[in-house]
Amino acid sequence: MLRESQGIALKVLMKLNSPGWSQRRLAAEMGVSPQQVTKIVSGKENLTLETQTRLQEILDIPILASYYENKAEVLATVVGEMIRKEFSFSLIRPSLVVYEMSQSVGKVINISQNSFTYQDAANG
Amino acid sequence: MIIDSIFVGYLYALRYDGEADNELDRLLHQWNNVRYLKLFAQKNKIRDIETFVKARLDDIEDMEDTIDEIDQDNKNLKLFFQPLYNEETGLTTLSLQKAKRKNNKLRFYAIRIDDNLFLITGGAIKMSLEMKDHTLTKKELSKIYHAKAWLQDNGIFDNDSFFEFINEQND
Numbered sequence: 001m002l003r004e005s006q007g008i009a010l011k012v013l014m015k016l017n018s019p020g021w022s023q024r025r026l027a028a029e030m031g032v033s034p035q036q037v038t039k040i041v042s043g044k045e046n047l048t049l050e051t052q053t054r055l056q057e058i059l060d061i062p063i064l065a066s067y068y069e070n071k072a073e074v075l076a077t078v079v080g081e082m083i084r085k086e087f088s089f090s091l092i093r094p095s096l097v098v099y100e101m102s103q104s105v106g107k108v109i110n111i112s113q114n115s116f117t118y119q120d121a122a123n124g
Numbered sequence: 125m126i127i128d129s130i131f132v133g134y135l136y137a138l139r140y141d142g143e144a145d146n147e148l149d150r151l152l153h154q155w156n157n158v159r160y161l162k163l164f165a166q167k168n169k170i171r172d173i174e175t176f177v178k179a180r181l182d183d184i185e186d187m188e189d190t191i192d193e194i195d196q197d198n199k200n201l202k203l204f205f206q207p208l209y210n211e212e213t214g215l216t217t218l219s220l221q222k223a224k225r226k227n228n229k230l231r232f233y234a235i236r237i238d239d240n241l242f243l244i245t246g247g248a249i250k251m252s253l254e255m256k257d258h259t260l261t262k263k264e265l266s267k268i269y270h271a272k273a274w275l276q277d278n279g280i281f282d283n284d285s286f287f288e289f290i291n292e293q294n295d
Binding site: 002003006009010013014017038041042043044 | 156157158159160162173174177178181185
Protein backbone atom coordinates (compact mmCIF):
# COMPACT_ATOMS: atom_id res chain seq x y z
CA MET A 1 0.00 0.00 0.00
CA LEU A 2 2.81 2.38 0.95
CA ARG A 3 4.50 2.00 -2.44
CA GLU A 4 1.22 2.71 -4.24
CA SER A 5 0.70 5.88 -2.18
CA GLN A 6 4.29 6.92 -2.86
CA GLY A 7 3.82 6.33 -6.59
CA ILE A 8 0.72 8.52 -6.62
CA ALA A 9 2.48 11.19 -4.53
CA LEU A 10 5.32 11.30 -7.03
CA LYS A 11 2.94 11.63 -9.99
CA VAL A 12 1.15 14.48 -8.20
CA LEU A 13 4.42 16.22 -7.30
CA MET A 14 5.76 15.98 -10.85
CA LYS A 15 2.51 17.44 -12.19
CA LEU A 16 2.69 20.25 -9.62
CA ASN A 17 6.04 21.14 -11.18
CA SER A 18 4.17 22.21 -14.31
CA PRO A 19 3.66 25.95 -14.83
CA GLY A 20 0.57 27.28 -13.12
CA TRP A 21 0.26 24.46 -10.64
CA SER A 22 0.96 24.67 -6.93
CA GLN A 23 -0.03 22.78 -3.81
CA ARG A 24 -2.19 25.74 -2.85
CA ARG A 25 -4.11 25.64 -6.16
CA LEU A 26 -4.56 21.88 -5.90
CA ALA A 27 -5.88 22.28 -2.36
CA ALA A 28 -8.34 24.93 -3.56
CA GLU A 29 -9.56 22.82 -6.49
CA MET A 30 -9.94 19.75 -4.29
CA GLY A 31 -11.63 21.74 -1.55
CA VAL A 32 -9.17 20.55 1.10
CA SER A 33 -6.59 22.29 3.27
CA PRO A 34 -2.99 22.80 2.03
CA GLN A 35 -1.93 20.59 4.95
CA GLN A 36 -4.02 17.77 3.51
CA VAL A 37 -2.24 18.15 0.16
CA THR A 38 1.11 18.06 1.97
CA LYS A 39 0.04 14.74 3.50
CA ILE A 40 -0.95 13.39 0.08
CA VAL A 41 2.37 14.32 -1.52
CA SER A 42 4.38 12.85 1.33
CA GLY A 43 3.12 9.45 0.10
CA LYS A 44 2.08 8.17 3.48
CA GLU A 45 -1.67 8.62 3.24
CA ASN A 46 -4.02 5.73 2.60
CA LEU A 47 -5.88 7.53 -0.18
CA THR A 48 -9.58 6.88 -0.63
CA LEU A 49 -10.93 6.01 -4.06
CA GLU A 50 -12.66 9.40 -4.08
CA THR A 51 -9.39 11.24 -3.46
CA GLN A 52 -7.61 9.25 -6.16
CA THR A 53 -10.40 9.96 -8.65
CA ARG A 54 -10.36 13.67 -7.85
CA LEU A 55 -6.58 13.89 -8.23
CA GLN A 56 -6.83 12.10 -11.56
CA GLU A 57 -9.55 14.40 -12.85
CA ILE A 58 -8.16 17.69 -11.56
CA LEU A 59 -4.55 17.08 -12.54
CA ASP A 60 -5.26 14.89 -15.60
CA ILE A 61 -2.72 12.28 -14.52
CA PRO A 62 -3.10 8.50 -14.70
CA ILE A 63 -3.82 7.01 -11.28
CA LEU A 64 -6.63 4.52 -11.80
CA ALA A 65 -7.28 2.14 -14.71
CA SER A 66 -10.29 4.31 -15.58
CA TYR A 67 -7.86 6.98 -16.84
CA TYR A 68 -6.75 4.75 -19.71
CA GLU A 69 -10.24 3.33 -20.22
CA ASN A 70 -11.60 6.85 -20.64
CA LYS A 71 -8.77 7.78 -22.99
CA ALA A 72 -9.36 4.59 -25.00
CA GLU A 73 -13.04 5.45 -25.26
CA VAL A 74 -12.19 8.92 -26.56
CA LEU A 75 -9.69 7.40 -28.97
CA ALA A 76 -12.24 4.88 -30.28
CA THR A 77 -14.74 7.70 -30.87
CA VAL A 78 -12.10 9.79 -32.59
CA VAL A 79 -11.02 6.97 -34.87
CA GLY A 80 -14.61 6.08 -35.68
CA GLU A 81 -15.44 9.70 -36.51
CA MET A 82 -12.32 10.07 -38.57
CA ILE A 83 -13.07 7.01 -40.66
CA ARG A 84 -16.70 8.02 -41.12
CA LYS A 85 -15.66 11.48 -42.34
CA GLU A 86 -12.82 10.27 -44.51
CA PHE A 87 -14.51 7.32 -46.15
CA SER A 88 -18.20 8.07 -45.63
CA PHE A 89 -18.80 4.71 -43.94
CA SER A 90 -21.99 4.63 -42.03
CA LEU A 91 -21.22 1.36 -40.29
CA ILE A 92 -17.81 0.74 -38.78
CA ARG A 93 -16.89 -2.83 -38.09
CA PRO A 94 -13.82 -3.59 -35.96
CA SER A 95 -12.17 -5.49 -38.82
CA LEU A 96 -12.58 -2.45 -41.04
CA VAL A 97 -11.15 -0.07 -38.45
CA VAL A 98 -7.71 -1.66 -38.67
CA TYR A 99 -7.75 -1.49 -42.44
CA GLU A 100 -9.03 2.06 -42.56
CA MET A 101 -6.54 3.23 -39.95
CA SER A 102 -3.71 1.82 -42.04
CA GLN A 103 -5.02 3.92 -44.93
CA SER A 104 -4.85 7.03 -42.80
CA VAL A 105 -1.13 6.93 -42.23
CA GLY A 106 0.17 10.43 -42.63
CA LYS A 107 -2.61 12.02 -40.63
CA VAL A 108 -1.71 13.64 -37.36
CA ILE A 109 -4.28 13.13 -34.65
CA ASN A 110 -4.34 15.43 -31.66
CA ILE A 111 -6.45 14.09 -28.87
CA SER A 112 -7.32 15.85 -25.67
CA GLN A 113 -9.72 14.59 -23.04
CA ASN A 114 -12.87 15.94 -24.68
CA SER A 115 -12.05 16.73 -28.28
CA PHE A 116 -9.88 15.84 -31.21
CA THR A 117 -8.47 17.33 -34.38
CA TYR A 118 -6.58 15.78 -37.22
CA GLN A 119 -4.79 17.05 -40.24
CA ASP A 120 -2.39 15.93 -42.96
CA ALA A 121 1.07 15.45 -41.52
CA ALA A 122 2.55 17.14 -44.57
CA ASN A 123 0.62 20.29 -43.76
CA GLY A 124 1.10 20.06 -40.03
CA MET B 125 20.58 12.32 24.44
CA ILE B 126 18.75 9.02 25.00
CA ILE B 127 19.46 5.49 23.79
CA ASP B 128 16.40 3.71 22.32
CA SER B 129 16.36 -0.01 21.79
CA ILE B 130 15.57 -1.23 18.28
CA PHE B 131 16.30 -4.95 18.65
CA VAL B 132 16.87 -5.61 22.34
CA GLY B 133 20.35 -6.86 23.04
CA TYR B 134 22.05 -5.91 19.81
CA LEU B 135 20.72 -2.87 17.96
CA TYR B 136 20.12 0.56 19.52
CA ALA B 137 19.70 4.09 18.21
CA LEU B 138 20.35 7.52 19.63
CA ARG B 139 17.50 9.93 20.17
CA TYR B 140 18.91 13.45 20.15
CA ASP B 141 17.61 16.24 22.34
CA GLY B 142 14.58 17.92 20.82
CA GLU B 143 13.85 15.00 18.46
CA ALA B 144 10.63 13.02 18.75
CA ASP B 145 12.16 9.92 17.17
CA ASN B 146 15.41 8.04 17.45
CA GLU B 147 17.70 8.25 14.45
CA LEU B 148 16.57 4.99 12.85
CA ASP B 149 12.88 5.89 12.99
CA ARG B 150 13.54 9.48 11.97
CA LEU B 151 15.50 8.43 8.89
CA LEU B 152 13.08 5.69 7.83
CA HIS B 153 10.27 8.23 8.14
CA GLN B 154 12.23 10.84 6.17
CA TRP B 155 13.35 8.53 3.38
CA ASN B 156 9.82 7.24 2.90
CA ASN B 157 8.56 10.80 2.45
CA VAL B 158 8.20 11.45 -1.30
CA ARG B 159 7.92 15.20 -0.79
CA TYR B 160 11.17 15.24 1.20
CA LEU B 161 12.96 13.21 -1.48
CA LYS B 162 11.74 15.52 -4.24
CA LEU B 163 12.85 18.64 -2.36
CA PHE B 164 16.18 16.93 -1.61
CA ALA B 165 16.65 16.23 -5.33
CA GLN B 166 15.84 19.83 -6.23
CA LYS B 167 18.17 21.20 -3.58
CA ASN B 168 20.95 18.98 -4.86
CA LYS B 169 20.28 20.02 -8.46
CA ILE B 170 19.41 16.52 -9.65
CA ARG B 171 18.40 16.64 -13.32
CA ASP B 172 16.00 13.69 -13.43
CA ILE B 173 14.05 14.18 -10.21
CA GLU B 174 11.50 11.44 -10.90
CA THR B 175 14.15 8.77 -11.48
CA PHE B 176 16.11 9.92 -8.43
CA VAL B 177 13.06 9.73 -6.15
CA LYS B 178 12.03 6.31 -7.50
CA ALA B 179 15.56 4.99 -6.96
CA ARG B 180 15.64 6.23 -3.35
CA LEU B 181 12.25 4.63 -2.69
CA ASP B 182 13.72 1.36 -3.98
CA ASP B 183 16.74 1.94 -1.73
CA ILE B 184 14.64 2.42 1.39
CA GLU B 185 12.56 -0.67 0.60
CA ASP B 186 15.79 -2.64 0.27
CA MET B 187 17.08 -1.24 3.57
CA GLU B 188 13.86 -2.00 5.43
CA ASP B 189 13.78 -5.55 4.04
CA THR B 190 17.38 -6.08 5.16
CA ILE B 191 16.66 -4.80 8.66
CA ASP B 192 13.63 -7.11 8.90
CA GLU B 193 15.69 -10.07 7.71
CA ILE B 194 18.36 -9.36 10.31
CA ASP B 195 15.74 -9.31 13.03
CA GLN B 196 13.98 -12.45 11.85
CA ASP B 197 16.96 -14.56 10.79
CA ASN B 198 20.47 -14.54 12.12
CA LYS B 199 20.55 -11.26 14.06
CA ASN B 200 24.09 -10.87 12.83
CA LEU B 201 24.62 -7.15 12.45
CA LYS B 202 28.20 -7.63 11.39
CA LEU B 203 26.82 -8.57 7.96
CA PHE B 204 25.00 -5.22 7.82
CA PHE B 205 27.63 -2.89 9.22
CA GLN B 206 31.23 -2.39 8.15
CA PRO B 207 33.98 -0.02 9.31
CA LEU B 208 33.45 3.58 8.28
CA TYR B 209 37.09 3.75 7.31
CA ASN B 210 38.12 0.97 4.95
CA GLU B 211 41.62 0.79 6.38
CA GLU B 212 40.33 -0.20 9.85
CA THR B 213 41.12 -3.82 10.71
CA GLY B 214 40.64 -5.98 13.79
CA LEU B 215 38.61 -5.09 16.85
CA THR B 216 38.64 -1.41 17.69
CA THR B 217 37.00 -0.03 20.81
CA LEU B 218 33.96 2.03 19.83
CA SER B 219 34.59 1.48 16.15
CA LEU B 220 32.90 3.87 13.74
CA GLN B 221 30.71 1.92 11.32
CA LYS B 222 28.43 2.38 8.35
CA ALA B 223 25.59 0.27 6.99
CA LYS B 224 25.45 0.19 3.23
CA ARG B 225 23.94 -2.03 0.59
CA LYS B 226 25.10 -2.66 -2.94
CA ASN B 227 23.80 -0.06 -5.41
CA ASN B 228 22.10 1.78 -2.57
CA LYS B 229 22.76 5.43 -1.73
CA LEU B 230 21.34 5.30 1.77
CA ARG B 231 23.71 5.03 4.69
CA PHE B 232 23.26 4.43 8.39
CA TYR B 233 26.11 5.39 10.66
CA ALA B 234 26.72 3.58 13.91
CA ILE B 235 29.21 2.83 16.64
CA ARG B 236 30.06 -0.77 17.39
CA ILE B 237 29.99 -1.12 21.17
CA ASP B 238 30.86 -4.83 21.22
CA ASP B 239 31.08 -7.79 18.87
CA ASN B 240 27.42 -7.75 17.79
CA LEU B 241 26.15 -4.64 19.59
CA PHE B 242 25.63 -1.48 17.57
CA LEU B 243 24.34 2.04 18.27
CA ILE B 244 22.98 4.02 15.31
CA THR B 245 24.05 7.66 15.44
CA GLY B 246 22.49 8.87 12.17
CA GLY B 247 22.34 8.39 8.44
CA ALA B 248 22.22 10.18 5.11
CA ILE B 249 21.68 9.91 1.40
CA LYS B 250 25.23 9.68 0.13
CA MET B 251 25.84 12.26 -2.56
CA SER B 252 29.62 12.53 -2.60
CA LEU B 253 32.54 10.12 -2.57
CA GLU B 254 33.96 11.58 0.63
CA MET B 255 31.68 12.27 3.58
CA LYS B 256 33.32 15.62 4.20
CA ASP B 257 32.39 16.81 0.69
CA HIS B 258 28.63 17.10 1.25
CA THR B 259 26.86 19.12 3.93
CA LEU B 260 24.69 16.24 5.13
CA THR B 261 27.37 13.56 5.39
CA LYS B 262 29.75 16.11 6.89
CA LYS B 263 27.18 16.72 9.60
CA GLU B 264 26.84 12.96 10.13
CA LEU B 265 30.58 12.69 10.54
CA SER B 266 30.43 15.32 13.25
CA LYS B 267 27.50 13.50 14.91
CA ILE B 268 29.24 10.13 15.03
CA TYR B 269 32.40 11.62 16.60
CA HIS B 270 30.28 13.54 19.08
CA ALA B 271 28.40 10.35 19.97
CA LYS B 272 31.64 8.46 20.46
CA ALA B 273 32.90 11.15 22.84
CA TRP B 274 29.57 11.05 24.69
CA LEU B 275 29.84 7.26 25.13
CA GLN B 276 33.39 7.63 26.41
CA ASP B 277 32.30 10.38 28.83
CA ASN B 278 29.67 7.98 30.17
CA GLY B 279 32.17 5.15 30.56
CA ILE B 280 30.65 3.02 27.82
CA PHE B 281 33.15 0.89 25.90
CA ASP B 282 31.75 -2.67 25.84
CA ASN B 283 28.73 -4.90 26.42
CA ASP B 284 28.70 -4.68 30.22
CA SER B 285 29.23 -0.95 30.50
CA PHE B 286 26.59 -0.35 27.81
CA PHE B 287 23.87 -2.37 29.54
CA GLU B 288 24.78 -0.91 32.91
CA PHE B 289 24.16 2.53 31.37
CA ILE B 290 20.89 1.37 29.76
CA ASN B 291 19.64 0.03 33.10
CA GLU B 292 20.48 3.33 34.83
CA GLN B 293 18.85 5.31 32.01
CA ASN B 294 15.64 3.29 32.27
CA ASP B 295 15.44 3.46 36.10
